[in-house]
Amino acid sequence: MLQLLQLIVSGAAIGCIYALIALGFVLIYKATETVNFAQGDLMMIAGFLGLTAMTVAGLPFWLAFLLTIVAMALLGMGTERLVLRPLLGQPAFTFVMMTIGLGYLARGLVTMIPYWGTETHSLPVPYKDEVIWFGGEGKGLVVSVEHLVIILATVVLVALLYLFFRYTRLGIAMQATSQNQLAAFYMGIPVRRVNMLIWGLSSAICGVAGLLLAPITFVHANMGFVGLKAFPAAVVGGFGSIPGALVGGLIIGIVESLAGFYLPEGFKDIAAYVVVLVMLVVKPNGLFGDNLTKKV
């Protein structure tokens, strides 16, 4: 029983990472009806930025964290403005190829940067290798602080995002723009700027995911491949909503964790895709898929 709980908690922690990246996918998908396959690579860049801020610049963790998130938001907005906006009007396929290309480019460039290179780095977070015992030391549930931080940070971030989309004018305008772009133009909403901000937000969320994940997986050029598991999370959640991304991420994370322990070697890596296949057969629109078709 304790074993099971243990697996669920660590699965949930990784699931939170999937959920955050999935959220990045969903935001951009809803705004532009295309998928940004460089999402995981954005996460990797955040890992390196955080690493550099802490080790090279010697900044404290919280400051490095904040600066990285700001830099990631700017990077997202800049990518939209300079690389993707000129593609406006092209078929979605062009756009997807462009993001895949950008991902390759990012992984390649990172290995050329002297300190970053092809090596694996460890992000020196203050809570590294600490654990907390629930229900008595040595016999209760042991949770690593790294996992706990991921879960708490995700809960806080998702709550903030929920409030943002629900109650702020910009948040509602982002939803409006992704539901009916033409109508947003008619209302005088600055659609292009809103889309750029969505890219910034999505990239910043990936930044958070990258910094939360870095203490566990280390920082390296291929760190972004977890994005491949976040994509199934988005699909399971219905590719459309914040709760969907969160639940989808948690399901994938937990199933993976359980499969890794109870099933033979190798099942862990395919668990995410098995879940997606089952989902697509049972409920093609995903758990939270909306049936209202989008206009425009």
Next chain:
Amino acid sequence: MPDEPQPILQLNNVEASYGAVKAIRGVSLNVSPGSIVTVLGSNGAGKTTILKTISGILDPQKGSILFRNDKLEGRDPAWIVRQGLVHVPEGREIFPLLTVRENLLMGAYTRPVADRDAVAKDIEDVFAYFPILKERTHQPAGQLSGGQQQMLSISRALLAKPTMMLLDEPSLGLSPKLTTEIFEIIVRINRERGVTLLVVEQNAHIALKYADYGYVLEIGRIVMHDTCAALREKDDIKEFYLGVKEAGVREGRRWKKKKTWR
């Protein structure tokens, strides 16, 4: 009423096209402040194109568009909304997953954030025109009926505090009874708020009944214009536009042009 007061909106020889397809050719029209002007035309005549060109969604190839003292051509749609000219698009175009209230808030997007209290009050004011919307305040707009969505679309535009509204076929898909109701409220908005209206319609019956002045558009050209009272008496209008019995039902038909106008 062409020459009398200084027009609030003036189109001069406006041409617009979609790629190689020329949709409107040399359209000129004037709208006097405080009036209701209608543009009648059948499917594909170019009515929507005229409105999109005015509201900055399309850029004209030629001609000028003057709203009060500002040139509108080449301007950004958001800028045009801020000047007080708002477009109620064809087919409602609401935000389906946002609630009724959130849709209305988006109508007020161009107003300063400091207007928050005024916007809340204005929402109550538009509910006075369409009480059914008040009951649905927190319901997703996609769940409203077509008629209710039209009401929402008009209300949303009102939230921008327009001095002039462009209405694209408000009767589209509505029953004759609801069409009359909507037009009566449109007239009230015009009288009570002094909002100038440019309404494009296929339903000539209703448009000529409520508007002051009318233009007839055929394949991208204005072929006739006069006061609505005078238009109602013209044989061509009677034959081609008022001859239809059922009102408000959209049909794929094109009016055959049997003789040249003018």
